[in-house]
Amino acid sequence: GITRCTSGNGEMDSTLRKIVAKLQCRVCMQYMTPPIAMCQRGHSICNTCRQKVKQCPTCRQRFSRYRCQLLENIAQKIKYPCKYYKEGCEYVSAAKRIQSHETRCRHRPVTCPFSVVSKNVCWRGHVSGMLDHVSRKHKLLVAEPVLGKCILTLDCVGPCPSYVALSALDATFFVVCTVANMDLYCCILHAGPEEKASCYDYSVTIRKRDGS
Numbered sequence: 001g002i003t004r005c006t007s008g009n010g011e012m013d014s015t016l017r018k019i020v021a022k023l024q025c026r027v028c029m030q031y032m033t034p035p036i037a038m039c040q041r042g043h044s045i046c047n048t049c050r051q052k053v054k055q056c057p058t059c060r061q062r063f064s065r066y067r068c069q070l071l072e073n074i075a076q077k078i079k080y081p082c083k084y085y086k087e088g089c090e091y092v093s094a095a096k097r098i099q100s101h102e103t104r105c106r107h108r109p110v111t112c113p114f115s116v117v118s119k120n121v122c123w124r125g126h127v128s129g130m131l132d133h134v135s136r137k138h139k140l141l142v143a144e145p146v147l148g149k150c151i152l153t154l155d156c157v158g159p160c161p162s163y164v165a166l167s168a169l170d171a172t173f174f175v176v177c178t179v180a181n182m183d184l185y186c187c188i189l190h191a192g193p194e195e196k197a198s199c200y201d202y203s204v205t206i207r208k209r210d211g212s
Protein backbone atom coordinates (compact mmCIF):
# COMPACT_ATOMS: atom_id res chain seq x y z
CA GLY A 1 0.00 0.00 0.00
CA ILE A 2 0.91 3.64 -0.06
CA THR A 3 1.76 5.46 3.11
CA ARG A 4 2.37 9.11 3.50
CA CYS A 5 5.91 10.03 4.52
CA THR A 6 4.97 12.56 7.16
CA SER A 7 8.46 13.23 8.54
CA GLY A 8 9.73 14.07 5.05
CA ASN A 9 6.84 16.44 4.52
CA GLY A 10 7.55 18.10 7.83
CA GLU A 11 11.13 18.84 6.78
CA MET A 12 10.00 20.21 3.44
CA ASP A 13 7.54 22.42 5.25
CA SER A 14 10.12 23.88 7.59
CA THR A 15 12.59 24.56 4.74
CA LEU A 16 9.85 26.25 2.79
CA ARG A 17 8.86 28.31 5.81
CA LYS A 18 12.47 29.48 6.25
CA ILE A 19 12.54 30.67 2.64
CA VAL A 20 9.16 32.31 2.99
CA ALA A 21 10.31 34.00 6.21
CA LYS A 22 13.14 35.63 4.21
CA LEU A 23 10.45 37.14 2.02
CA GLN A 24 8.81 38.91 4.92
CA CYS A 25 9.58 42.61 5.00
CA ARG A 26 11.38 43.27 8.29
CA VAL A 27 9.57 46.58 8.72
CA CYS A 28 5.90 45.67 8.18
CA MET A 29 6.16 41.84 8.26
CA GLN A 30 4.08 41.53 5.08
CA TYR A 31 5.27 39.29 2.28
CA MET A 32 7.35 41.17 -0.24
CA THR A 33 6.36 41.03 -3.86
CA PRO A 34 8.32 42.55 -6.75
CA PRO A 35 9.62 45.22 -6.94
CA ILE A 36 11.79 44.42 -3.92
CA ALA A 37 14.27 47.17 -3.07
CA MET A 38 17.51 46.71 -1.14
CA CYS A 39 20.08 48.92 0.53
CA GLN A 40 23.74 49.14 -0.44
CA ARG A 41 24.51 46.40 2.08
CA GLY A 42 21.82 44.13 0.67
CA HIS A 43 19.01 44.42 3.25
CA SER A 44 15.72 43.99 1.46
CA ILE A 45 12.55 45.98 2.07
CA CYS A 46 9.05 45.84 0.59
CA ASN A 47 8.01 48.44 -1.93
CA THR A 48 5.41 50.01 0.36
CA CYS A 49 7.90 50.57 3.18
CA ARG A 50 10.58 51.68 0.71
CA GLN A 51 8.39 54.65 -0.26
CA LYS A 52 8.14 55.76 3.36
CA VAL A 53 11.82 55.84 4.35
CA LYS A 54 14.91 57.60 3.00
CA GLN A 55 17.49 55.11 4.24
CA CYS A 56 17.68 51.45 5.21
CA PRO A 57 15.85 50.93 8.55
CA THR A 58 18.30 48.13 9.42
CA CYS A 59 21.70 49.76 8.79
CA ARG A 60 20.94 53.40 7.87
CA GLN A 61 22.74 53.02 4.51
CA ARG A 62 21.28 54.47 1.37
CA PHE A 63 19.21 52.33 -0.95
CA SER A 64 20.76 50.69 -3.96
CA ARG A 65 19.46 51.56 -7.41
CA TYR A 66 19.43 47.83 -8.09
CA ARG A 67 16.56 45.66 -7.01
CA CYS A 68 16.88 42.41 -5.13
CA GLN A 69 16.68 40.07 -8.13
CA LEU A 70 17.18 36.87 -6.17
CA LEU A 71 14.25 37.50 -3.83
CA GLU A 72 12.12 38.78 -6.70
CA ASN A 73 12.68 35.54 -8.59
CA ILE A 74 11.80 33.44 -5.57
CA ALA A 75 8.77 35.62 -4.79
CA GLN A 76 7.36 35.03 -8.25
CA LYS A 77 7.70 31.25 -8.08
CA ILE A 78 6.84 30.41 -4.51
CA LYS A 79 3.43 29.68 -3.07
CA TYR A 80 2.99 31.30 0.30
CA PRO A 81 1.18 29.61 3.17
CA CYS A 82 -1.65 31.52 4.80
CA LYS A 83 -0.32 33.16 7.95
CA TYR A 84 -2.97 31.33 9.97
CA TYR A 85 -1.47 27.92 9.16
CA LYS A 86 -0.90 27.34 12.89
CA GLU A 87 -4.64 27.81 13.37
CA GLY A 88 -5.23 25.08 10.80
CA CYS A 89 -5.47 26.88 7.47
CA GLU A 90 -4.01 24.89 4.59
CA TYR A 91 -4.43 27.57 1.95
CA VAL A 92 -1.35 28.35 -0.15
CA SER A 93 -1.20 30.82 -2.99
CA ALA A 94 0.91 33.24 -4.97
CA ALA A 95 1.98 36.31 -3.00
CA LYS A 96 -0.39 38.72 -4.68
CA ARG A 97 -3.43 36.66 -3.69
CA ILE A 98 -2.43 35.58 -0.19
CA GLN A 99 -3.15 38.90 1.51
CA SER A 100 -6.71 39.11 0.25
CA HIS A 101 -7.24 35.54 1.44
CA GLU A 102 -5.86 36.35 4.89
CA THR A 103 -8.35 39.16 5.43
CA ARG A 104 -11.17 36.67 4.78
CA CYS A 105 -9.55 33.47 6.12
CA ARG A 106 -11.99 31.55 8.29
CA HIS A 107 -9.12 30.53 10.57
CA ARG A 108 -8.15 34.08 11.43
CA PRO A 109 -8.73 35.12 15.01
CA VAL A 110 -11.69 37.40 15.48
CA THR A 111 -12.39 39.87 18.26
CA CYS A 112 -15.67 39.95 20.16
CA PRO A 113 -17.70 42.72 18.48
CA PHE A 114 -18.72 43.97 21.92
CA SER A 115 -15.11 44.94 22.64
CA VAL A 116 -16.08 48.42 21.45
CA VAL A 117 -18.73 48.57 24.17
CA SER A 118 -16.58 47.23 27.01
CA LYS A 119 -13.69 49.39 25.72
CA ASN A 120 -11.20 46.54 25.92
CA VAL A 121 -10.75 43.29 24.05
CA CYS A 122 -13.00 40.99 26.06
CA TRP A 123 -12.35 37.98 23.83
CA ARG A 124 -10.25 37.00 20.82
CA GLY A 125 -10.04 33.64 19.15
CA HIS A 126 -11.44 31.36 16.47
CA VAL A 127 -14.91 32.30 15.28
CA SER A 128 -16.34 28.96 16.47
CA GLY A 129 -15.76 29.96 20.09
CA MET A 130 -17.35 33.37 19.86
CA LEU A 131 -20.94 32.35 20.51
CA ASP A 132 -19.90 30.58 23.70
CA HIS A 133 -18.10 33.71 24.92
CA VAL A 134 -21.04 35.94 24.02
CA SER A 135 -23.59 33.76 25.80
CA ARG A 136 -21.47 33.69 28.97
CA LYS A 137 -20.28 37.31 29.08
CA HIS A 138 -22.95 39.28 27.27
CA LYS A 139 -26.65 39.20 26.54
CA LEU A 140 -27.56 36.61 23.94
CA LEU A 141 -31.15 36.56 22.78
CA VAL A 142 -32.49 33.59 20.92
CA ALA A 143 -35.41 34.73 18.82
CA GLU A 144 -37.98 32.79 16.85
CA PRO A 145 -38.83 34.53 13.61
CA VAL A 146 -42.45 35.39 12.83
CA LEU A 147 -43.13 35.27 9.09
CA GLY A 148 -39.37 35.19 8.52
CA LYS A 149 -38.82 38.33 10.56
CA CYS A 150 -37.32 38.93 13.99
CA ILE A 151 -38.23 42.03 15.96
CA LEU A 152 -35.84 43.31 18.57
CA THR A 153 -36.62 46.19 20.94
CA LEU A 154 -33.73 48.10 22.46
CA ASP A 155 -33.96 50.91 24.99
CA CYS A 156 -31.40 53.47 23.87
CA VAL A 157 -31.88 56.11 26.55
CA GLY A 158 -29.00 56.39 28.98
CA PRO A 159 -25.30 57.13 29.02
CA CYS A 160 -24.23 53.62 28.00
CA PRO A 161 -24.77 51.95 24.66
CA SER A 162 -27.45 49.26 24.54
CA TYR A 163 -26.20 46.11 22.98
CA VAL A 164 -27.35 42.59 22.44
CA ALA A 165 -26.41 39.53 20.45
CA LEU A 166 -29.26 37.95 18.59
CA SER A 167 -29.31 34.35 17.53
CA ALA A 168 -31.98 33.99 14.88
CA LEU A 169 -32.57 32.82 11.31
CA ASP A 170 -29.56 30.44 11.50
CA ALA A 171 -27.13 33.28 12.15
CA THR A 172 -25.81 35.55 14.86
CA PHE A 173 -26.17 39.31 14.79
CA PHE A 174 -24.67 41.95 17.00
CA VAL A 175 -26.70 45.06 17.62
CA VAL A 176 -25.32 48.17 19.30
CA CYS A 177 -27.36 51.35 19.78
CA THR A 178 -26.29 54.53 21.46
CA VAL A 179 -27.31 58.18 21.66
CA ALA A 180 -24.52 60.74 21.51
CA ASN A 181 -24.96 64.49 21.01
CA MET A 182 -28.65 63.98 20.23
CA ASP A 183 -27.80 61.58 17.41
CA LEU A 184 -28.79 57.95 17.42
CA TYR A 185 -26.15 55.50 16.31
CA CYS A 186 -27.20 52.01 15.46
CA CYS A 187 -24.85 49.29 14.30
CA ILE A 188 -25.96 45.84 13.17
CA LEU A 189 -23.29 43.26 12.49
CA HIS A 190 -23.66 39.84 10.94
CA ALA A 191 -21.25 37.24 12.31
CA GLY A 192 -20.48 34.71 9.64
CA PRO A 193 -19.17 34.30 6.11
CA GLU A 194 -19.22 37.51 4.10
CA GLU A 195 -21.17 35.95 1.22
CA LYS A 196 -24.06 35.06 3.58
CA ALA A 197 -24.51 38.63 4.86
CA SER A 198 -26.42 39.66 1.75
CA CYS A 199 -29.09 37.04 2.56
CA TYR A 200 -30.31 39.24 5.40
CA ASP A 201 -32.06 42.56 5.52
CA TYR A 202 -32.94 44.85 8.39
CA SER A 203 -34.90 47.98 9.17
CA VAL A 204 -34.75 50.36 12.13
CA THR A 205 -37.79 52.06 13.65
CA ILE A 206 -37.37 54.81 16.25
CA ARG A 207 -40.10 55.24 18.85
CA LYS A 208 -40.56 57.39 21.92
CA ARG A 209 -40.84 55.68 25.30
CA ASP A 210 -44.64 56.14 25.35
CA GLY A 211 -44.87 54.19 22.10
CA SER A 212 -45.72 57.11 19.83
Ligand SMILES: [Zn+2]
Binds near residue numbers: 027028045
Ligand atom coordinates in the same frame (compact mmCIF):
# COMPACT_ATOMS: atom_id res chain seq x y z
ZN1 LIG B 1 7.30 46.50 4.44
Ligand SMILES: [Zn+2]
Binds near residue numbers: 039041043057058059
Ligand atom coordinates in the same frame (compact mmCIF):
# COMPACT_ATOMS: atom_id res chain seq x y z
ZN1 LIG C 1 20.73 48.01 5.16
Ligand SMILES: [Zn+2]
Binds near residue numbers: 090101107
Ligand atom coordinates in the same frame (compact mmCIF):
# COMPACT_ATOMS: atom_id res chain seq x y z
ZN1 LIG D 1 -6.10 31.07 5.65
Ligand SMILES: [Zn+2]
Binds near residue numbers: 113
Ligand atom coordinates in the same frame (compact mmCIF):
# COMPACT_ATOMS: atom_id res chain seq x y z
ZN1 LIG E 1 -17.15 40.01 24.50
